[in-house]
Amino acid sequence: MMSDVPATHEDDGFEPLEILTLPLDAWHRAKGGRMVEFAGYHMPVQYEGIMAEHLWTRENAGLFDVSHMGQLSITGDNVATALEALMPAAIADAPMNKARYSLLLNDEGGVLDDLMLTPQAADRIYMVVNGATKYDDVAHMIEHLPDDVTLNMMEDHALLAVQGPKAVEAVARLVPGVEALTFMQAGAFEWNGHDLWISRSGYTGEDGVEMSVPAEAVEAFAEALVAQPEIKPIGLGARDSLRLEAGLPLYGHDLDPAITPVQADLGFALFKRRREAADFPGAARILAERENGPATKRVGLLVDGRQPVREGADVVDASGTVVGRVTSGGFAPSVGAPIAMAYVPLADAAPGTVVTLSQRGKAHRATVTAMPFVPHRYVRGVK
């Protein structure tokens, strides 16, 4: 055995000459993390086991080191308007300290990356982009942004996420005040004299926070976090199964430069003012797809039986012709069954439609289902 088909996205197409280490490298190893290469870095794929870590996060809280992601501070008098030229979000009129999801688009409307941006001041935007694409993103932005916009990669900062129903109460013990944030709200905080930037957001479907931490303080902060009884360190393996259950796409797998936001079912990222002005890259194509329907669409699939159907499997029609592809898939610990995301023809995209998947010569029956697979539990406001 051991002819492994990797399914934890250790192959994100980014192959540096040397695998780099992140500020928590030694800490992960000391905690028993099994390290793998991911997006050019040594990262923990698991500690005690993906299943246990996944379920712990859904019931308690998990600490995720996502310091491989690109944190950018983008400044300039007209930074918001300038960034609007590259993505479909409304930024110029966005409230301060409120995170927005957006998509870096190419001229054909294809997705170069997905990202979170937060206006911190009229002339400053904080942005988090994917690790495997961060250098390409920066190159793209430098090429397309005016000279008076300055882009700073915050490589002296780590990024930690604490996710789960008990995440905020546990973090609030160390950082009083975070409990006042609501979903997608962000702000400046302090821990032991170190500045933190904290957003109530994440990539698991659970409540929680994402925290930008000075690299020199991150080991002590991580240690203080896992000293809370609710919080355990969680690896990339569970991060992937959690986000899949939450219906959240993963760049390089469910999103790529050939896919448009409408195909990816990310229409919510196309802000009304921007649609009306049709002034983002690829607007003509994207708005036509929005009007007439895309040829293919990202859907969730509940797979019959127990065998996982993973990225790379085909969607086939009755005659066996390939009509779509699975872009993420695996066993969903909280669902207790295999699930997947796939691109299927629009005619097959309605929930309840039964489709056939083909993997290593074997057919699997699957049913299109609305996502998320596990309900989101974001805290949107004080009730």
Added chain:
Amino acid sequence: MSRYFTEDHEWIDVDGDTGTVGISDYAQGQLGDIVFVEVPDAGRSLSKGDEAAVVESVKAASDVYSPVSGTVLEGNPALVDEPALVNSDPEGEGWFFKLTLSDVSELDALMDETAYAAFVAKL
């Protein structure tokens, strides 16, 4: 009864010309949480090295190769409903299949427990 191991981390217990095949404790630890196992049907003829079974963890799918040639007597029916047996008892209740060996001399090329332990220690 003797136990032999392959470099691909299968084990085989041999009693006369009947063998029981599984994957090693090291292998299950590397794979992590096992969520699906497909075992061969009785009567299937296997050559040494053939893909005999499939094991899937949360992370990955792997093939299990037959350590020897022979004819399958039965697949372990317990693994269909409880694939996690491979994690909890890989070298016992988590066996994959039994077969009748067609050439007992093929065992000579396999490792015994001591040699396998030394092999794993170097990985």
